[in-house]
Amino acid sequence: MFDSLSGRLQNVFRNLRGLGKISESNVSDALRDVRMALLDADVNFKVARDFIEAVKQKALGEHVVQSVQPGQQMIKIIHDELVTLLGSENAELQLIGNPACVLMCGLHGSGKTTTSAKLAKWLTKQGRSVLLVAADVYRPAAMDQLETLGAKLEIPVFVQKGETDVLKIARDALDFAQLQQRNTLIFDTAGRLQIDEPLVQELVRLRDLVKPQETLLVLDAATGQEAVNVASHFDKALNVTGAVLTKLDGDARGGAALSFKSVVGKPIKFMGVGEKPEDFEPFHPDRMAQRILGMGDIVTLVEKAVEAVDQEKAMALEEKMRKGNFTLDDFLSQLRQMKEMGPLEGIVGMLPGGADMLKGADLSKSEKEFRRMEGILCAMTPKERATPQLLNAKRRQRIAKGSGVSVAEVNNVLRRFDEMREMMKKLGKFQKMAAKFGGKLPGMGMPGMRF
Numbered sequence: 001m002f003d004s005l006s007g008r009l010q011n012v013f014r015n016l017r018g019l020g021k022i023s024e025s026n027v028s029d030a031l032r033d034v035r036m037a038l039l040d041a042d043v044n045f046k047v048a049r050d051f052i053e054a055v056k057q058k059a060l061g062e063h064v065v066q067s068v069q070p071g072q073q074m075i076k077i078i079h080d081e082l083v084t085l086l087g088s089e090n091a092e093l094q095l096i097g098n099p100a101c102v103l104m105c106g107l108h109g110s111g112k113t114t115t116s117a118k119l120a121k122w123l124t125k126q127g128r129s130v131l132l133v134a135a136d137v138y139r140p141a142a143m144d145q146l147e148t149l150g151a152k153l154e155i156p157v158f159v160q161k162g163e164t165d166v167l168k169i170a171r172d173a174l175d176f177a178q179l180q181q182r183n184t185l186i187f188d189t190a191g192r193l194q195i196d197e198p199l200v201q202e203l204v205r206l207r208d209l210v211k212p213q214e215t216l217l218v219l220d221a222a223t224g225q226e227a228v229n230v231a232s233h234f235d236k237a238l239n240v241t242g243a244v245l246t247k248l249d250g251d252a253r254g255g256a257a258l259s260f261k262s263v264v265g266k267p268i269k270f271m272g273v274g275e276k277p278e279d280f281e282p283f284h285p286d287r288m289a290q291r292i293l294g295m296g297d298i299v300t301l302v303e304k305a306v307e308a309v310d311q312e313k314a315m316a317l318e319e320k321m322r323k324g325n326f327t328l329d330d331f332l333s334q335l336r337q338m339k340e341m342g343p344l345e346g347i348v349g350m351l352p353g354g355a356d357m358l359k360g361a362d363l364s365k366s367e368k369e370f371r372r373m374e375g376i377l378c379a380m381t382p383k384e385r386a387t388p389q390l391l392n393a394k395r396r397q398r399i400a401k402g403s404g405v406s407v408a409e410v411n412n413v414l415r416r417f418d419e420m421r422e423m424m425k426k427l428g429k430f431q432k433m434a435a436k437f438g439g440k441l442p443g444m445g446m447p448g449m450r451f
C-alpha cells in the first residue's frame, strides 16, 4: 500500500532525524522533497501545496521542545498534518431510521458490488439485519454477481431479474424489507465508464425515493487524481456522505486517498484491502498516516516523552552527565521517569523497528529489575545517594536488608551505576564529536536507556 510514497517520505525522514536545528532553509529543503513525493503519488497539486504550507508554518512557528530532537519534532508535524489531510478521525456510518438505507455509487469497476457485500457482512456483524438490493439493471451479470456473494455470506439479496426500472426494484425492495423485518438496505447500483447525465439522473431519482442515510462513493484508490474529479461530480449531484476507498492492497500510489477529504470535504469511511468479503476495514486517518510514514508509533513516543520528562531537569541531567557529576539520586530519578513513560514493552514497540527488537527479549525481566533497583536506591539515605563513596560494607549490608535483597545485588547496582557513569562521560565526548558530523545519538535526552 502506497509503497513508493512511503519509501520517499521515509527517506526524507531519515535526513530529518539527524537535524540539529529547525531553520527556514533546512525546512524548505525537506519540504521540497515531501512535495515531490506527494505529486509523484498523484496527489492533487493544490492539496500538496496547501499541505506543505501548513507544515512550514507549524515547523517555523512551533515552540521547540527541548527533550525531543528538532528533526523528530518536524516528523511529528508532518505526521499530524497528514492525519488532518486524511480526515482526523474515523467517521462512522450514521444509520438512523428503520429501515436505514445505504446507496452505493461509483464508476464502472470501482468495486461497488464487492463493497456492498463487504459492508453487508460488516453490518451484520454489528447486529444489523441487512438486505442487499441488486439495483444495477444494465449489466446482465451484475445481479448474479451480487446474488452469489450474498449466498456465500448468507445475507439475503433482493433481485428482480429482467426488471429494467430501478425505481420499481427499489420500491419493492423496501416493501420486502418491511415484510422480512430487515432494518438495513444496501443498494448496489450500476457504474459507467465515465460519469454521464443519464446515470446521474437515475441515481438522483433513486436517492429521492429511498432517502438513504448514507450515500457512499466507491473509489478505486489506483485511479489517482482523476478519482478526485469523479468524486467532485458525484458529490455535486448526490451530496455523498463519504467514500469507500477500494483496492488499497494493490500498488495504489495514494493520490485519491490523500486528496479526497480536502477536495470534496467528506470523510473516507471504509477501505477495501482485497477481494474477499473480510478484506474491509473502517478507515482510520491516524493509522493510515502511520502506515504511510512507516514509522512505528514514533509520534506517540514523542508525545509521551514530552509529557513524562520534566525538560529543565532533563537538560540539567545531561549537563551533569557530561561533566561526570551523575549521582545515585539522578540514577533514581531516571529510573522513575522511564517508569512514567509506561511499560517498557510499549515504549520499545513504538520505536521504528521496535517490534523486531521485542521478539526475543524478555522485558518483564527488565521491568522487575527496574523495580528492584528502585527499591535498593530508595533504601539509601539522600546523603548516600549524593555521595556514593560513603557506601562502605556496613552501609551496604543495611541497604540490602532494608530492600530485601542480598548484598551482592546491592553491589551489582552500584557496579552498574559506575559503569553507566563511565559510559556517560564517554558518551558526552562522543556526542560532541557526533554533533560535529551532524549525527545524533539515540536516547532522546534520556541516556541510560539500555535494554
Ligand SMILES: Nc1nc2c(ncn2[C@@H]2O[C@H](COP(=O)(O)OP(=O)(O)OP(=O)(O)O)[C@@H](O)[C@H]2O)c(=O)[nH]1
Residues within 6 Å of the ligand: 106, 107, 108, 109, 110, 111, 112, 113, 114, 115, 136, 139, 142, 189, 190, 191, 192, 246, 247, 248, 249, 250, 271, 272, 273, 274, 275, 279
Ligand atoms: N484487490 C482488490 N480487488 C477488489 C477490491 N474491491 C473490488 N475488487 C475487485 O475489483 C473488481 C471489480 O469489482 P466490482 O465490485 O465488480 O466493481 P463494480 O463497481 O461493482 O463494477 P460494475 O458493476 O461493473 O460497475 C472485481 O474483480 C473485484 O474483485 C479490493 O479492495 N481489492
Ligand SMILES: [Mg+2]
Residues within 6 Å of the ligand: 112, 113, 114, 136, 142, 188, 189, 191
Ligand atoms: Mg457492480
